[in-house]
Amino acid sequence: MSDFLVEMRDVRIEGRSDETWMPIINGVDLTLKKGEVLGLIGESGAGKSTLGLAAMGFCRDGVRISGGSVMFDGIDLLAASAEQKRQLLGKRIAYVAQSAAASFNPAHKLIDQHTEAPVQHSVSGKADSAADGIELYRKLRLPNPEEIGFRYPHQVSGGQLQRAMTAMAMACRPDLIIFDEPTTALDVTTQIEVLASIRQIVEEFDTAAIYITHDLAVVAQMADRIKVLLKGDEVEEAETRTMLSAPTQDYTKSLWAVRAFERPEKPPVATDATPVISVQGVTAAYGTVDVLKNVSFDIHAGRTVAVVGESGSGKSTTARCITGLLPPRLGIIELDGEPLPLDYRKRSKEQLRQVQMIYQMADTALNPRKSIGEIIGRPVEFYMGLRGAAKRKRVAELMDQIELPADQYIDRLPSELSGGQKQRIGIARALAAEPKFIICDEVTSALDQLVAEGILKLLARLQDELGLSYMFITHDLATVRAIADEVVVMKDGLVVEQGPKRDMFKPPHHAYTDLLLSSVPEMDPDWLTNLLKERGVDNIGDAAVDKMS
Amino acid sequence: MSTVLWSLGAIVVLLAGGWVMRLAGQSLTGNKPFFRDMPLAVAFGYVLGAALLLFGIWYYFQPAVTADGVPVASVQFFRWAVQGVLIGAAAAFVFRLIGRTLGTAGSRKMFRQMPLTAAFGVLVILIYALLAIFAPALAPHGQEEVFGQANIVPGGNPALGGNPDFPLGTDQIGRDILSRLIYGAQNTVGIAFATTLLAFVLGGTFGFLAATLRGWMDQVLSRMVDVLMAIPSLIFSLLLITVASAWVSGFGLTVAMVVIIAVIDSTRVFRLARAVGMNIVVMDYIEAAKLRGEGLPYLIFREILPNATAPLLAEFGLRFCFVFLTISALSFLGLGIQPPLADWGTMVKDLSAFINYASFAPLAASVPLLAAGAIALLTVAVNFVVDWMLNRSSGLKD
Numbered sequence: 001m002s003d004f005l006v007e008m009r010d011v012r013i014e015g016r017s018d019e020t021w022m023p024i025i026n027g028v029d030l031t032l033k034k035g036e037v038l039g040l041i042g043e044s045g046a047g048k049s050t051l052g053l054a055a056m057g058f059c060r061d062g063v064r065i066s067g068g069s070v071m072f073d074g075i076d077l078l079a080a081s082a083e084q085k086r087q088l089l090g091k092r093i094a095y096v097a098q099s100a101a102a103s104f105n106p107a108h109k110l111i112d113q114h115t116e117a118p119v120q121h122s123v124s125g126k127a128d129s130a131a132d133g134i135e136l137y138r139k140l141r142l143p144n145p146e147e148i149g150f151r152y153p154h155q156v157s158g159g160q161l162q163r164a165m166t167a168m169a170m171a172c173r174p175d176l177i178i179f180d181e182p183t184t185a186l187d188v189t190t191q192i193e194v195l196a197s198i199r200q201i202v203e204e205f206d207t208a209a210i211y212i213t214h215d216l217a218v219v220a221q222m223a224d225r226i227k228v229l230l231k232g233d234e235v236e237e238a239e240t241r242t243m244l245s246a247p248t249q250d251y252t253k254s255l256w257a258v259r260a261f262e263r264p265e266k267p268p269v270a271t272d273a274t275p276v277i278s279v280q281g282v283t284a285a286y287g288t289v290d291v292l293k294n295v296s297f298d299i300h301a302g303r304t305v306a307v308v309g310e311s312g313s314g315k316s317t318t319a320r321c322i323t324g325l326l327p328p329r330l331g332i333i334e335l336d337g338e339p340l341p342l343d344y345r346k347r348s349k350e351q352l353r354q355v356q357m358i359y360q361m362a363d364t365a366l367n368p369r370k371s372i373g374e375i376i377g378r379p380v381e382f383y384m385g386l387r388g389a390a391k392r393k394r395v396a397e398l399m400d401q402i403e404l405p406a407d408q409y410i411d412r413l414p415s416e417l418s419g420g421q422k423q424r425i426g427i428a429r430a431l432a433a434e435p436k437f438i439i440c441d442e443v444t445s446a447l448d449q450l451v452a453e454g455i456l457k458l459l460a461r462l463q464d465e466l467g468l469s470y471m472f473i474t475h476d477l478a479t480v481r482a483i484a485d486e487v488v489v490m491k492d493g494l495v496v497e498q499g500p501k502r503d504m505f506k507p508p509h510h511a512y513t514d515l516l517l518s519s520v521p522e523m524d525p526d527w528l529t530n531l532l533k534e535r536g537v538d539n540i541g542d543a544a545v546d547k548m549s
Numbered sequence: 550m551s552t553v554l555w556s557l558g559a560i561v562v563l564l565a566g567g568w569v570m571r572l573a574g575q576s577l578t579g580n581k582p583f584f585r586d587m588p589l590a591v592a593f594g595y596v597l598g599a600a601l602l603l604f605g606i607w608y609y610f611q612p613a614v615t616a617d618g619v620p621v622a623s624v625q626f627f628r629w630a631v632q633g634v635l636i637g638a639a640a641a642f643v644f645r646l647i648g649r650t651l652g653t654a655g656s657r658k659m660f661r662q663m664p665l666t667a668a669f670g671v672l673v674i675l676i677y678a679l680l681a682i683f684a685p686a687l688a689p690h691g692q693e694e695v696f697g698q699a700n701i702v703p704g705g706n707p708a709l710g711g712n713p714d715f716p717l718g719t720d721q722i723g724r725d726i727l728s729r730l731i732y733g734a735q736n737t738v739g740i741a742f743a744t745t746l747l748a749f750v751l752g753g754t755f756g757f758l759a760a761t762l763r764g765w766m767d768q769v770l771s772r773m774v775d776v777l778m779a780i781p782s783l784i785f786s787l788l789l790i791t792v793a794s795a796w797v798s799g800f801g802l803t804v805a806m807v808v809i810i811a812v813i814d815s816t817r818v819f820r821l822a823r824a825v826g827m828n829i830v831v832m833d834y835i836e837a838a839k840l841r842g843e844g845l846p847y848l849i850f851r852e853i854l855p856n857a858t859a860p861l862l863a864e865f866g867l868r869f870c871f872v873f874l875t876i877s878a879l880s881f882l883g884l885g886i887q888p889p890l891a892d893w894g895t896m897v898k899d900l901s902a903f904i905n906y907a908s909f910a911p912l913a914a915s916v917p918l919l920a921a922g923a924i925a926l927l928t929v930a931v932n933f934v935v936d937w938m939l940n941r942s943s944g945l946k947d
Contacts, residue, residue: 081582081585081586082582082585082586083586323840324840325836325839325840344839344840347842349842352840352841352842355840356840357836357837357840359833359837361833364832364833364834365832365833365834365837366834367832367834367852367855367856368856369855369856370855378838378841379841382841382842382843383841429837433841
């Protein structure tokens with residue numbers, strides 16, 4: 001018997017596309033000892049989730065393991081019968097999915113779902129495992145551990161749900177847990193709590209874990225070893241500290257270097273300049289509840305204002321007010337010193353043209369049934385009145401600006417493009433209107449880091465060339481650092497703090513800004529440990545946010 | 550009581566057979582996962598299927614005529630059904646094979662990925678369409694021509710009492726059934742197609758309008774649709790056609806029927822279009838188009854409609870069948886397509902009495918089944934094609 005808990009040798013996995021099998025993983029080895037945490041990182045499409053699932057002997061539909069071996073504690077998972085696997089999964093191997101909200105059954109209470117696996121596998125009775133669940137909830141520092149189990153999934157916040165799911169995975173005290181991007185969908189202050197809880201409980205029960213993520217800083221906190229994947233091949237694997245300090249491969253180095261992008265500072269704006277967009281005392285409501293309270297800020301020509309805050313802080317609502325989709329209850333919005341009608345339907349074509357928007361999800365922002373040429377061509381035709389050859393020429397120019405060869409892409413559909421390319425098309429569509437001001441709503445948060453960096457650089461270049469003004473909505477402070485000239489921090493519909501970027505990243509901060517900044521994981525593997533030591537477990541994340549309000 | 554015991558006994562035997570088959574499979578294949586992980590219920594299913602297949606083959610070769618010359622209707626009809634399915638499958642296979650070798654690269658690819666059921670459906674629809682379009686050229690006689698006396702025996706074999714001039718016989722007042730079947734394709738299918746199209750134009754437009762505008766417009770339209778849907782549709786259309794018949798007659802009444810059925814059916818289309826539209830209008834690209842300042846027609850027909858074609862097409866196929874059956878039902882009741890125009894629903898009604906002869910004259914009894922079969926075949930074919938289109942469109946969404 002080997003001393004590995006999981007031993008995968010030369011694993012090959014294929015996925016079905018159209019009528020042929022395409023390789024997803026080309027012969028990767030993966031080993032894991034008892035109690036060890038392995039971080040799997042890579043871009044989307046690198047095959048990290050597929051490999052993680054294969055460690056359970058499991059494949060998604062349309063995917064097959066075509067070669068190699070997967071041994072779990074001496075059991076050959078690829079040869080094991082369905083019955084044998086049933087004995088292992090849930091009991092000795094557990095899985096924590098990215099979206100807890102989509103993984104819990106909305107029709108059952110948390111504790112009933114928690115006890116299901118132990119009862120099914122005859123590990124313990126229902127009452128015992130419920131009591132154990134409450135104990136786990138307490139360990140994971142969920143609020144009201146005695147009662148929270150009796151709620152339904154929709155009555156619990158996202159971060160709490162993710163911790164409840166971790167507790168559920170722990171219910172049978174498995175030997176191995178696979179975490180598939182468990183914090184990717186969460187805000188930074190929520191993420192830090194979940195990270196601290198996961199790490200604590202994995203250490204306490206000496207569970208082995210495979211931690212899949214695309215965020216290097218996160219994996220640095222969690223893993224003993226890191227394995228980097230690229231397009232189904234292993235790039236390198238090393239102890240976390242070695243990997244962070246001395247990566248050997250070019251690809252890994254480029255991943256590490258992404259966070260270094262930062263634009264040079266611009267000179268301060270003249271005090272008498274008219275801002276391109278001026279938001280003055282805007283208060284807006286959904287129904288009778290005010291979600292924006294007296295928000296004011298200016299955006300000057302050629303500048304980028306980053307609006308930072310967590311989900312629910314009102315950043316996107318501010319954008320909806322500026323575009324006129326949600327007419328504010330009070331306050332005014334000026335374009336070049338002229339007040340804009342509050343409802344977009346009352347704005348003139350010229351006013352609509354000046355304010356453009358780039359969306360977070362390029363998938364839903366581009367009509368899937370229209371070709372790239374039609375998507376970019378429509379604003380050209382609509383605003384500029386160009387048709388036929390003139391329109392096609394202008395579209396080609398625009399595609400040149402976003403660095404996509406027109407002859408190759410102009411007739412494709414959005415589904416035939418990668419995520420980063422789709423986002424570039426979104427940018428081109430906004431540019432086609434030749435606006436003064438563009439709202440960028442989380443434009444990089446759905447993209448891989450290398451691709452996101454490309455988009456940020458493109459936006460920066462376009463700003464320099466065309467003198468555009470940006471309002472950059474984001475929750476990622478690394479993005480703020482990279483591209484912003486000024487920063488507006490929002491919380492609960494209020495502007496908490498605003499000013500030039502260099503002031504924002506220097507103390508003293510408002511307490512909330514401070515918390516946001518300190519919650520962003522850093523590449524230092526001791527960062528989380530130090531932070532916990534410094535602040536104490538009850539003063540991080542949402543708990544600290546709650547104390548503030 | 551004995552029936553219950555017999556069934557129980559059969560289940561036990563089949564279960565035992567399944568268990569034995571699984572065990573044999575395991576030992577013969579060296580415990581391949583297919584047999585190893587097979588639940589007993591699945592093994593039972595395989596054995597049951599095999600037993601039914603064997604029974605079918607045995608029954609097919611039973612004599613169709615008893616020793617004293619009396620035909621056995623059930624065996625005869627079973628044979629026809631099996632032969633029909635086999636011929637249909639073979640025709641579909643050949644049709645698909647032709648499609649795979651002829652035509653453009655795109656159409657060849659489409660035929661390569663087409664399941665046999667869809668090929669069958671496409672073939673049947675094509676044949677119906679050709680019959681409907683070229684009915685006057687293809688039909689041997691006019692649909693209103695009356696020939697002497699009724700001779701309902703199909704097959705045209707004088708030895709069995711048929712007449713070679715009328716391959717499917719003549720109906721109760723002596724009109725050629727084959728010609729009336731062919732003209733029926735024109736009348737019934739053509740009118741059903743027009744009705745469905747009208748229903749979709751009405752329901753689709755108003756549904757998307759409601760989804761895009763929301764607010765009071767949505768409320769007014771949706772509540773009107775609710776009211777229309779609250780009344781049983783067949784009875785409602787009967788009522789409205791009866792009312793309409795006070796003013797118009799003949800061709801005018803047929804037009805009135807088309808409009809009435811279209812309006813009633815458009816309520817179902819409205820619901821679907823509104824639901825599909827609602828999912829599309831929340832997309833960011835619609836928001837982008839609104840913020841660009843696009844007008845309502847552009848939003849509905851250029852942004853929403855292209856994304857709703859898959860579910861609408863699928864619904865079109867189903868709705869076509871329902872409309873078609875409604876028209877046949879109305880004709881059967883005497884309110885649909887008016888005689889002397891040939892119509893399948895009316896033909897079923899007029900000839901239905903002959904079904905009583907089934908036990909001693911299966912040939913004569915099959916006459917009313919011809920028109921009914923024509924209706925059933927088209928319904929099945931359309932559904933095959935719709936299933937295939939749904940499959941393709943959901944595959945595209947991935």
